[in-house]
Amino acid sequence: MAFELTVLGSSSAIPTTSRFPTAQVLNVHERFFLLDCGEGTQIQLRRFSINMSRISHIFISHLHGDHVFGLFGLLSSYNLMGRKADMHIYAHRDFEPTLEHFRKHFGMDMSFDIVFHPFTAVKQMEIYSDKHLTVEIIPLRHSVPVVGFLFREKKMMLNMRREAIEKYALGIKEIRNIKTGLDYITPDGHVIPNAELTLPPYKTRSYAFCTDTLCFSKLNTVLRDVDLLYFEATFSAKDKKLAKLTGHSTSEQAAMLAKQANAGRLLIGHFSTRYKSIAPLLKEARAVFPNTEAVADGDKFSIDPERIESGS
Numbered sequence: 001m002a003f004e005l006t007v008l009g010s011s012s013a014i015p016t017t018s019r020f021p022t023a024q025v026l027n028v029h030e031r032f033f034l035l036d037c038g039e040g041t042q043i044q045l046r047r048f049s050i051n052m053s054r055i056s057h058i059f060i061s062h063l064h065g066d067h068v069f070g071l072f073g074l075l076s077s078y079n080l081m082g083r084k085a086d087m088h089i090y091a092h093r094d095f096e097p098t099l100e101h102f103r104k105h106f107g108m109d110m111s112f113d114i115v116f117h118p119f120t121a122v123k124q125m126e127i128y129s130d131k132h133l134t135v136e137i138i139p140l141r142h143s144v145p146v147v148g149f150l151f152r153e154k155k156m157m158l159n160m161r162r163e164a165i166e167k168y169a170l171g172i173k174e175i176r177n178i179k180t181g182l183d184y185i186t187p188d189g190h191v192i193p194n195a196e197l198t199l200p201p202y203k204t205r206s207y208a209f210c211t212d213t214l215c216f217s218k219l220n221t222v223l224r225d226v227d228l229l230y231f232e233a234t235f236s237a238k239d240k241k242l243a244k245l246t247g248h249s250t251s252e253q254a255a256m257l258a259k260q261a262n263a264g265r266l267l268i269g270h271f272s273t274r275y276k277s278i279a280p281l282l283k284e285a286r287a288v289f290p291n292t293e294a295v296a297d298g299d300k301f302s303i304d305p306e307r308i309e310s311g312s
């Protein structure tokens with residue numbers, strides 16, 4: 001039931017001693033998804049005690065070094081560790097020649113297969129689905145093609161009320177049907193409503209990862225009601241012009257977006273190394289959207305499962 005984000009890197013293009021370039025891990029029901037893979041990602045995975053072997057899907061937002069240079073070291077380490085499971089890599093189609101070059105020159109005898117899933121950053125679409133979640137790409141705006149990733153948890157099967165199983169002497173087949181939301185019809189024809197037989201369902205949870213990008217109004221609808229939103233805030237509001245010029249956002253713009261999209265919580269990161277302290281950036285964002293956190297390497301953010309009580 002986990003839905004937990006770990007920040008591995010929160011700096012922008014240049015790493016510092018306290019902030020590595022962009023990488024995050026999202027744990028959804030004990031499946032681990034790596035988002036971007038800046039230089040040193042494998043070091044951060046170890047530092048923050050993430051079991052590397054649990055990662056089988058890597059999503060790359062765009063082909064700038066601070067989001068991808070850690071990938072080759074990570075893949076090499078997996079090889080040295082004798083990994084057997086396939087590694088799925090999702091990235092813009094332009095990444096294929098680079099990946100091929102790596103495979104040809106450095107990965108002759110790789111112990112595992114790399115499965116490349118190319119995309120174009122043209123339209124919003126689903127690129128991954130399993131029994132717990134879907135992942136969509138969201139086209140963003142930067143100096144090169146870039147996408148955000150929107151993780152949406154799927155509705156879970158309903159949990160039975162223990163007393164209902166005993167009361168109606170329900171068998172496996174009946175329980176399976178009831179868990180999908182069906183009512184139960186007793187042998188003498190009485191209809192027992194599903195709500196009497198099951199616990200209230202869980203709310204589905206969502207996470208959006210958006211970096212690097214300008215802020216633009218269409219995102220208000222694309223990101224509507226997202227529970228947790230990571231949005232880059234490379235610059236302070238006073239450097240708005242520079243943000244526009246370089247295809248980035250300010251902390252204030254990120255907060256405006258979170259407010260307009262009715263996000264549950266905002267995380268800002270990808271901070272420019274020009275700022276000695278990011279406190280002013282956080283202050284600017286909180287003035288617009290109070291539920292904002294400025295992320296640091298190693299931070300974890302969880303969304304606890306919550307049942308939808310009747311009437312809400």
Ligand SMILES: [Zn+2]
Binds near residue numbers: 013022064066
């Ligand atoms: Zn970047």
Ligand SMILES: [Zn+2]
Binds near residue numbers: 062212
């Ligand atoms: Zn970039």
